[in-house]
Amino acid sequence: MRHLRDDEIVDALDGALSESRERHLGSCAACRREVDAAADMTSRAAEVDVPEPSPLFWEHFQARVRLAVDEEPPPLLRASRTWSLRWATTAAVLLVLLVAGWIGRGDVPSAAEPTAAGMGRPVPAWELLERAADESVWDEDVIGFELSPGTTERVLATLSTDERQVLAQLIEAELSQSPR
Amino acid sequence: MSDFETHVSPGSGQFEATGVVPRLADPASWARRATFAELDLAADELLVAAAVEGRREAFDVLVGRHQRRVYRVCYRFAGGHEDASELAQETFLRAYRGLRSFRGSSAVSTWLHRIAVNVCLERARRRPQTCELTDSELNRHAVDAGLDERLDLAAQRRQMRAAIDRLPTRQRAAVLLRVYEGLSHKEIAGMLGSSVGAVKANYCYAMKALRRMLTAGDVG
Numbered sequence: 001m002r003h004l005r006d007d008e009i010v011d012a013l014d015g016a017l018s019e020s021r022e023r024h025l026g027s028c029a030a031c032r033r034e035v036d037a038a039a040d041m042t043s044r045a046a047e048v049d050v051p052e053p054s055p056l057f058w059e060h061f062q063a064r065v066r067l068a069v070d071e072e073p074p075p076l077l078r079a080s081r082t083w084s085l086r087w088a089t090t091a092a093v094l095l096v097l098l099v100a101g102w103i104g105r106g107d108v109p110s111a112a113e114p115t116a117a118g119m120g121r122p123v124p125a126w127e128l129l130e131r132a133a134d135e136s137v138w139d140e141d142v143i144g145f146e147l148s149p150g151t152t153e154r155v156l157a158t159l160s161t162d163e164r165q166v167l168a169q170l171i172e173a174e175l176s177q178s179p180r
Numbered sequence: 181m182s183d184f185e186t187h188v189s190p191g192s193g194q195f196e197a198t199g200v201v202p203r204l205a206d207p208a209s210w211a212r213r214a215t216f217a218e219l220d221l222a223a224d225e226l227l228v229a230a231a232v233e234g235r236r237e238a239f240d241v242l243v244g245r246h247q248r249r250v251y252r253v254c255y256r257f258a259g260g261h262e263d264a265s266e267l268a269q270e271t272f273l274r275a276y277r278g279l280r281s282f283r284g285s286s287a288v289s290t291w292l293h294r295i296a297v298n299v300c301l302e303r304a305r306r307r308p309q310t311c312e313l314t315d316s317e318l319n320r321h322a323v324d325a326g327l328d329e330r331l332d333l334a335a336q337r338r339q340m341r342a343a344i345d346r347l348p349t350r351q352r353a354a355v356l357l358r359v360y361e362g363l364s365h366k367e368i369a370g371m372l373g374s375s376v377g378a379v380k381a382n383y384c385y386a387m388k389a390l391r392r393m394l395t396a397g398d399v400g
Contacts, residue, residue: 006380006381006384006385007377007380007381007384009384010365010380010381010383010384011380037387037388037391038384038387038388040391041387041390041391042359042387044336044340044390045340045344045355045359045390046359046360047337047340048337048340048341048344049337050251050252050255050256051255051261053251053261053265057265058244058247058248061243061247061251061265061268061269062240062243062244062247064269065243065247065269065272065273066236066240066243068269068272068273069236069239069272069273069276070236072273072276072277074234074236075231075232075234075276075277075279075280
C-alpha cells in the first residue's frame with residue numbers, strides 16, 4: 001500500500017485520517033515516523049512565544065495610533081463624503097441622460113460655462129456638481145458608458161433657467177436628507 | 181436597578197474581552213453621552229458604536245484592550261519588534277477606517293485579528309523573506325545530531341523562531357495561522373487564496389523544513 005501523502009500526514013496530526021489510511025499508518029513504520037516527526041515539530045513550534053516589549057512601549061504605541069487616527073476624518077463624515085460624491089455622480093449622469101435627446105438631434109450647444117447666475121441666487125448644489133465633474137469621480141463601470149472631457153459642462157449649458165432650478169432643488173433636497 | 185449589566189463579549193475563544201452592556205434601546209444614543217468611565221467598562225461592540233459616533237476616546241479604549249494580541253500576531257509574521265509595531269499600527273488604522281463596516285457578526289477581537297492577519301499577509305507578499313533556504317541547501321546541511329542533547333529549552337525556542345522566520349512565505353503563513361492563530365485549514369486557504377490541499381501540503385513541507393534546519397544547526 002502507498003505511503004501517506006503530505007496532506008494525509010497533516011490529516012493524521014489532526015486526527016482526521018480516513019479509516020483505510022489509518023490502518024496503513026498503524027502498520028507502516030516509515031509513515032509513523034513521518035507523522036511523529038511532524039507532531040514533534042508542531043509542538044516545539046507551539047512553545048515559541050513572542051518577547052514582551054517594554055511596558056513603556058504600550059503607552060507610546062497607543063499615542064502613535066491616536067496621532068494617526070487624529071489625521072483621519074471621523075467615520076460618519078467619511079461615509080457622508082463618499083455618499084455625497086456618489087450621489088453627485090448619479091445626479092450628473094441622470095442629467096446627461098435627460099438632455100441626451102437634444103444631443104441626439106444634433107442640437108449640440110456650445111460649451112458655455114455653467115453658472116448659477118441664471119437662477120438669481122447662489123446654489124451650493126451646483127458647486128457640488130461641478131466639483132464632482134472637476135475631480136473626475138466618474139465611475140464608468142457604474143454609469144455604463146464613457147464620458148469625454150467637457151461633456152458635463154456642455155450638458156449643463158443646455159439647461160434652461162427653469163430646468164436648472166428644478167435640478168438644483170432636487171439636489172438640495174437629496175443633500176438635506178443625506179447622513180452627516 | 182442599574183442601567184448596566186455585566187457582560188462577557190461573545191468571541192472566538194482566543195480573546196476574552198469583558199465589559200458592560202447597557203440595557204438601552206439605542207446604543208448610538210448611549211455612545212454619544214457615555215462618560216469616560218462608562219466607555220472604559222463598555223463591551224467592545226459598544227466602543228465601536230461610540231467610535232462611529234465620533235468618540236475617538238472609545239477607539240483609544242479598544243486599542244488599549246487589544247494592542248497586545250494584535251502586536252503578537254504581527255510579531256510572529258514580522259519576526260522583529262520594529263516591523264511588528266508598524267504592522268500593528270497599520271492594523272488599528274485600518275480598523276478605524278472600517279469601523280462602519282463592522283456588523284457585529286463576529287466579535288470585535290476576531291474582526292481585529294482578521295485585519296491584522298491581512299495586513300501581515302499583504303506585507304509578506306510585498307516584501308517576501310529573503311533568507312529562505314532551498315530544499316537542496318537544507319538537505320546538504322542536514323545532520324541528525326540529536327536536538328535535545330545539544331540545546332537547552334530557551335535556545336531551542338530561539339532557534340525554532342529563527343527557523344520559522346526562514347521558511348518560504350506560504351509555508352510560514354500556514355504554520356503561523358495554524359499553530360498560533362488556531363485557524364482551520366479551510367480558513368487559511370481562504371486567506372491565502374489557495375486550496376485546502378495546498379495549505380496542508382505547505383504545512384507538511386514546513387514541518388520537514390523546520391526539522392532539517394534544526395537538526396542541521398543552521399539557524400540561530
